[in-house]
Amino acid sequence: MxxxxxxxxxxxxxxxxxxxxxxxxxxxxxxxxxxxxxxxxxxxxxxxxxxxxxxxxxxxxxxxxxxxxxxxxxxxxxxxxxxxxxxxxxxxxxxxxxxxxxxxxxxxxxxxxxxxxxxxxxxxxxxxxxxxxxxxxxxxxxxxxxxxxxxxxxxxxxxxxxxxxxxxxxxxxxxxxxxxxxxxxxxxxxxxxxxDVRSAEMIKYASNAFLATKISFINAIANLCEAAGADVEAVAMGMGFDKRIGSAFLNAGIGYGGSCFPKDVKALLHTSKELGVPFSLLEETIAINEHQQKLLVDKALKRFGTLKGKKIAMLGLSFKPNTDDMREAPSIRIARAITAAGGKVTAYDPVATGNARKVIGDIITYVDSAVEAATGADALFIVTEWDEFKQLDVAVLLDVMKQRIIFDGRNCLEQVVLKIGCPIEYYPVGRPEVIIKDKKI
The missing domain is CATH 3.40.50.720 (NAD(P)-binding Rossmann-like Domain)
Incomplete structure (x- = not known):
C-alpha cells in the first residue's frame, strides 16, 4: 500500500x-x-x-x-x-x-x-x-x-x-x-x-485517563502508607495479584508526566464540563499528581528546615526513562521549587540535558555524570528511574557528597542502600525511611 x-x-x-x-x-x-x-x-x-x-x-x-x-x-x-x-x-x-x-x-x-x-x-x-x-x-x-x-x-x-x-x-x-x-x-x-468514530475517539482519552487515575491512586495510597507505617510496595504487590486490578501502573513515586497523560486527562475533563457531565474523579487525579510532583521538595524541607544555600543533586530530567522528552516532567517543577527556596540544583540525565536546557533554562547547573552531580551535594534526588541510576555504585556517590542523604522519588535504590552499611539517610516514597547512623547498625 x-x-x-x-x-x-x-x-x-x-x-x-x-x-x-x-x-x-x-x-x-x-x-x-x-x-x-x-x-x-x-x-x-x-x-x-x-x-x-x-x-x-x-x-x-x-x-x-x-x-x-x-x-x-x-x-x-x-x-x-x-x-x-x-x-x-x-x-x-x-x-x-x-x-x-x-x-x-x-x-x-x-x-x-x-x-x-x-x-x-x-x-x-x-x-x-x-x-x-x-x-x-x-x-x-x-x-x-x-x-x-x-x-x-x-x-x-x-x-x-x-x-x-x-x-x-x-x-x-x-x-x-x-x-x-x-x-x-x-x-x-x-x-x-x-x-464507530466517536467511540474510537473516546477510547483513547478513557484509556489514558484511567491509567493516570491508577497512578494517582497508588500515590495517594503511598502517602497514606507513610503516615500509617505501611509499605506501599507490598500493598501494590498485593493489589496487583488480583486479576481484576493487575500490577501495571501501580508504582508509587512522584507522579506522571509526558505528552499524553497530563493533557489527555485535562482534555477529557474539559469535554465533561462542556457536556455538563460532572467528573470530579479526574479533578482529584490531577490534584494528587500536582501534589506528588513536589513531594521530594516537601520531604527535603521537612528534613532540613530550609533549602537556602543547600546543593541538591538531581538524577534524571526526562519524564520517564528511555526518552529525552521533557514535556510535563516532574523535574521541571522540582527544579523550580528548589531554586525558589534558595537551593542550588546540579542535574544529570543520560539523554535529556539538551531538551531540559530549553525548558528549565539556566536556573540549574547541568553536568555530564552522576558523580559530578553528587559532588559536594547536601542531598541527592532520584527523579527518573534510568537503568544507569539503578546500577550506580551508590557508595561512590556517598563518598563525594557533603551529606549522605537520598530522596528516592522512584523507589529504585533501597536494596542497594541497604547493602552499603555506611551512615546514610534514605527517604523513599510510601515506604519506611532508612536511617543508618554508623557502620555498626
Whole structure:
C-alpha cells in the first residue's frame, strides 16, 4: 500500500517506520524542513530505542522516504495518516490548530480517492470536524473516507508498542474504509476492535485517563502508607495479584508526566464540563499528581528546615526513562521549587540535558555524570528511574557528597542502600525511611 504520514513526531515517525518495516511504501511529510533533512540522512531527531536501526534499513531498501513537499508526498497515497500534535490549550482543551493546518494542506493537494486516518489524539467529534474541513476546501473531485485510529504508544517503547500492540482501534462509519485499514495493519497480527468514530475517539482519552487515575491512586495510597507505617510496595504487590486490578501502573513515586497523560486527562475533563457531565474523579487525579510532583521538595524541607544555600543533586530530567522528552516532567517543577527556596540544583540525565536546557533554562547547573552531580551535594534526588541510576555504585556517590542523604522519588535504590552499611539517610516514597547512623547498625 502507498501510505502518507503527516507529522514526524513520536507517533508519526514511529508509525511510518513500522509500516515501512511490514512492507508498505511510506512517505512521511513534515513542514519542518530541517527535521526532514535530518531524517533523509537516516538520523532520528528524537531519542527512541530501536528507531534508528529501522529508519536506516527502510530508507536503504526504498520503502521509506521523507519530504516537506505535500504534492510530492501525497500524489500516490491511498491512505493518509494524520499524526500531528494536539497540545494542551490554556483552558485545558486540545489545541487543534495543527490538525486544521494539516486538513487544509490535504484538501489542496489530494489528487485521488483515499482514506484519511486521524491518529492524533482528538476530542470526540473531531473526525467529523476534519471531514467537514476537507470537503469544504477540496481542490479536486475525489472521494474521502474517514477513519479514527488512535495510538497507544509509550515513549521509550514506541517501536515495540507498534509492532506488538495490545489492540488496534478502527473507528469508521464506512465498511470499505475500515477493511482497508485492517489490511494495512494485518501483517502485525494484532487484534482489531471495530467501532464507530466517536467511540474510537473516546477510547483513547478513557484509556489514558484511567491509567493516570491508577497512578494517582497508588500515590495517594503511598502517602497514606507513610503516615500509617505501611509499605506501599507490598500493598501494590498485593493489589496487583488480583486479576481484576493487575500490577501495571501501580508504582508509587512522584507522579506522571509526558505528552499524553497530563493533557489527555485535562482534555477529557474539559469535554465533561462542556457536556455538563460532572467528573470530579479526574479533578482529584490531577490534584494528587500536582501534589506528588513536589513531594521530594516537601520531604527535603521537612528534613532540613530550609533549602537556602543547600546543593541538591538531581538524577534524571526526562519524564520517564528511555526518552529525552521533557514535556510535563516532574523535574521541571522540582527544579523550580528548589531554586525558589534558595537551593542550588546540579542535574544529570543520560539523554535529556539538551531538551531540559530549553525548558528549565539556566536556573540549574547541568553536568555530564552522576558523580559530578553528587559532588559536594547536601542531598541527592532520584527523579527518573534510568537503568544507569539503578546500577550506580551508590557508595561512590556517598563518598563525594557533603551529606549522605537520598530522596528516592522512584523507589529504585533501597536494596542497594541497604547493602552499603555506611551512615546514610534514605527517604523513599510510601515506604519506611532508612536511617543508618554508623557502620555498626
Amino acid at each position: 502507498n501510505v502518507a504520514v503527516l507529522g514526524t513526531g513520536y507517533v508519526g515517525l514511529s508509525t511510518g517506520v513500522c509500516l515501512a518495516e511490514i512492507g508498505h511504501d511510506v512517505v512521511c511529510i513534515d513542514v519542518d524542513e530541517r527535521k526532514i533533512d535530518v531524517l533523509k540522512q537516516g538520523r532520528s531527531p528524537i531519542y527512541e530505542p530501536g528507531l534508528d536501526e529501522l529508519l536506516m534499513r527502510n530508507i536503504s531498501e526504498g520503502r521509506l522516504t521523507f519530504t516537506s513537499n505535500h504534492p510530492q508526498g501525497l500524489r500516490k497515497a491511498d491512505i493518509i495518516i494524520i499524526a500531528v500534535g494536539t497540545p494542551q490549550s490554556d483552558d485545558g482543551q486540545a489545541d487543534l490548530s495543527y490538525l486544521e493546518h494539516a486538513a487544509k494542506d490535504l484538501a489542496e493537494h489530494i489528487v485521488q480517492d483515499c482514506v484519511v486516518v486521524v491518529k492524533s489524539t482528538v476530542p470526540v467529534g473531531t473526525n467529523e470536524y476534519v471531514k467537514h474541513l476537507l470537503l469544504g476546501q477540496l481542490k479536486n473531485n475525489v472521494e474521502i473516507k474517514m477513519v479514527s485510529n488512535p495510538e497507544f504508544l509509550r515513549q521509550g517503547t514506541a517501536i515495540e508498542d507498534t509492532m506488538k500492540a495490545d489492540r488496534i482501534i478502527i473507528g469508521s462509519e464506512d465498511a470499505d474504509a475500515s477493511e482497508k485499514i485492517q489490511e494495512m495493519y494485518r501483517p502485525l497480527n494484532v487484534p482489531f476492535l471495530l467501532t
